[in-house]
Amino acid sequence: MPKFQIDGKEFEFKNGQTVLEVALENGIDIPHFCYHPLLSISGNCRMCLVEIEKMPKLMISCSTLAAEGMVVHTQSERAINARKAVMEFFLINHPLDCPICDEAGECKLQDYTYQHSIGESRFTETKNLKEKRVPLGPYVMFDGDRCIACSRCIRFCDEIAKSSQLTFVKRGDRVTIETFPGMQLDNSYSLNVTDICPVGALTNRDFRFKARVWDMSATKSVCIGCSRGCNIEVWVRSNEIMRLTPRFNPDVNQYWMCDEGRLKTWKHVNSDTRINGPQLRKNGTLAEVGWDEAYAFAISELKNFNKDEIGIILSSSASMEDNYMGIKFGKSVLGAKYFGYKSKVLKGSGDDILITDDKAPNTFGLELLLKSFSVRIENSFEQVMSLINEGKIKALLVIEDDILSGSEELNKTLDRLDLLIVTASNMNKTAEKAHIIFAASTYAEKNGTFVNVSGRIQRTKPAVVTSERERSLDGFEMSRLDKFGTEWDKWGKVNKIEARASWKILNGLGVVMGQKLKYNMAEEVFVDLSKTIDKLSGLDYRAIGETGVQLKLTNTN
Amino acid sequence: MAKKKRLKDLNFLEKIYLPEISKGLVQTFKKMFQPRFTMEYPEVKFEPPDSYRGRPVLVQEENGEERCVACGLCSRVCPALAIEIQAGETEREKERYPERFEINMIRCIFCGLCEEVCPEEAIIMSKDYELVFSNREDALYGKDKLLVPINELQDRINFLRKHK
C-alpha cells in the first residue's frame, strides 16, 4: 500500500482517499465544518487547511487526494495561522449568542473557537444581521445569524434524503439558507439536518429550549418505529425523555434516522395515559390493585378455562424476551394451542432509504421464535379472532399490543370473550376492554433485544427508571444531576411509573402457578431463548453489544 | 501517660495571677469608654457594604421583565447544585426566558459564582441576609421571590462593573 506522512508519522492509504480521511481514520483531528463522511466534498469552509511540502499554497485536506511520498503538516506555523484566520472570518458576523443557543455544549464552532481561535475579536463594526427564527418546515427552525454557510444541510437533502428542498440565496456575507419557492423542508428525514449542522442554525422545534445538553444523560438504544431498528441515543433529564438522536451504525442507519421515529416513538413514555400499576375490573370498572392480588386473580380466572379455550396474542413490537415468555408461559404453563400476532405492515409506507413497510421492530425475531416453538403462524391472528367469534376461544391474553387500533370491527369479537388479560404500557382501546391489565414497561425502561428487517439482532437499554429500579444501582446512564441529586431536590424527586417488563409479568404469573423456572433479569431470559434458536446460539448481551450482531440467514428465511 | 511539657513555664508573677487579672481589667475599662461595634439586631439592622454577598436574586427590568435568558450557566457552575431552570420560548428579541427559575436556599453557599458567570448580569448577590424557613419546601425560592426591581440592586451592579 502507498504511504505518506502526516506530522512526521507514516500512514498507509488506499488510492482515492483524501488527506483528511486518512488523518481522521488514524486519530489525527484536522478541524473541519463542511466535510461529512457521507456527503459529497464541498470544500467551502476552509477550516481543514494544511501545509503540504512542495505545494506553494495551503491545501484543504478534505479534497486533496493523498499521494505517495506526500509530506503533510497540520501543526506547522502556517497551518495554525491559517486556521486562526479562518476562525476569525467565521466569527466576524457570527452572533456568538451561545447563552440562548440550543447547540451550546455540542457545537463545533464553539469548540473550535476555544481550540483554534485567537480568543478576541478585532472586528468593531456592526455585525451583519440576518433573519432569525425562520420555520423552514414543520420540524426545523432556522437562525440565519448563526449559519456559517457550510452547505451540509443542502447536500444532505440532495444526496441522502433525495429531495432537494434547501438552497443558498444571496452572496458573500449575506448568503443565507432558504427553501425553494413554494416548498418546505418537510422530507421524512428533515431533522437530521439539525444533527449535522455544525452550529445552532438549524434546531429541532420539538426540542428547542427544553433542556441543556449537559443536563441530560444519553442511553444507547434502538428505535422501535419500524423494522429498520435505527440505532439511537435516548436523552433523559429528571427521568423524562427529552429527545432522541441517531447513533452511528454503518450496517444499519449510518448517521441518520427518520423524523417519525425521532418524534413519535417516545412521547407515550412520559404521557398521562401511562398505566400505573395493575388494574382489575370490579363491578364493571377498572380499579388499581397490587401486583400479588392481580397475579392471584388472573391465575384463578385462567383456571376456569380449558386449554383449548385460551388464545395468546404476541406482538411484533415487543422484545424477544417478552414474546419468548409469552410463548413459553402459554405453552408450558397454560397449555394453550392458539397463538397469533397482528401484522403492522403498511404496504407502500416505506422508502429505499431507511423507513420500511413494517412498522414493528421485531417481526423477524418473533417469527424466529414462533418457528422454534413450531407454532403455526400463517393467518394466525385471523384464526384466533375467528375462533373467538365461533365461541371456541373464551380467554385471551394480549401481550403489549393494541389489537383494536385500526381494526374497529374486532370490537364485537373481543366483547364475546369471558376473560381478556392484557399487558400494556398506556391506556388504549384494547386495555379499556380488559378484565385484567398488567402495567408494562416501555422499550425505554427495560433491557430487550429486537431483530431488524435484515436479521440483525440489537439491544435496547433502559433509560427511564420504573418503580422496580434505581438509577444509581442498576447501571443506568447518569447525568450530573442524577449523580448528585437527593430525594429532596426537585429534579431528584422523579416520577416513577409502577410497571414491569412483560416477560417479568408472565414470569410472575408462572411462578404463582408453580412454574419451576424463575428469571430475575432480562439477560437470563435471553440466554435461555438463545438456546432454543440455532441462529442465536452462543449470543448474549455482551456479544450483541452496542451495534448488534448480524444473524446468519439461510434460504429457509 | 507522659506529662506534657509546656512551651513556656509560668514565672512567679504569672503564677500568683493577681497582676494578670488587673492587666485584663485595665483592658476592660479602656474598652468601656470606646465606641461600640455590636449591634442590637434585630432592632438595629446591619447595612452591608456593596461587596457583601447576600442571597442571589434575579434582576427585574423597569418594564417588569427578567433579564435572565435561561442559558443555564449559573445552574451549571453552581458548586452546590442549588439552581434549577426550565427554559421556554418567548416573543422577545432574546427568544429564551426562564419559565421556571428556582434556587434552593438550603443548598446555596453564597459563593457568588452564579453572579460571576452570568452573561446577562441577570443574577446578582443582593444585600438580603434575612433568610428564614421552617421546612424544605419553603426554602425553594421561585421567580416570585427571586425577582427584584433593578433600582434596588443598583449599588451592587455598580460595584460589579467597577471591579469585574
Ligand code: SF4
Ligand atoms: S452556533 Fe455554536 S458558537 Fe454559535 S451561538 Fe450557537 S453554540 Fe454558540
Ligand code: SF4
Ligand atoms: S444551516 Fe447549518 S448545515 Fe446548513 S449551511 Fe448553515 S451552518 Fe451549514
Ligand code: SF4
Ligand atoms: S451563590 Fe453560589 S451556591 Fe448560591 S446559587 Fe449562586 S453559585 Fe450556587
Ligand code: SF4
Ligand atoms: S447565568 Fe444568568 S442568564 Fe443564564 S440562566 Fe443564570 S441568571 Fe439566567
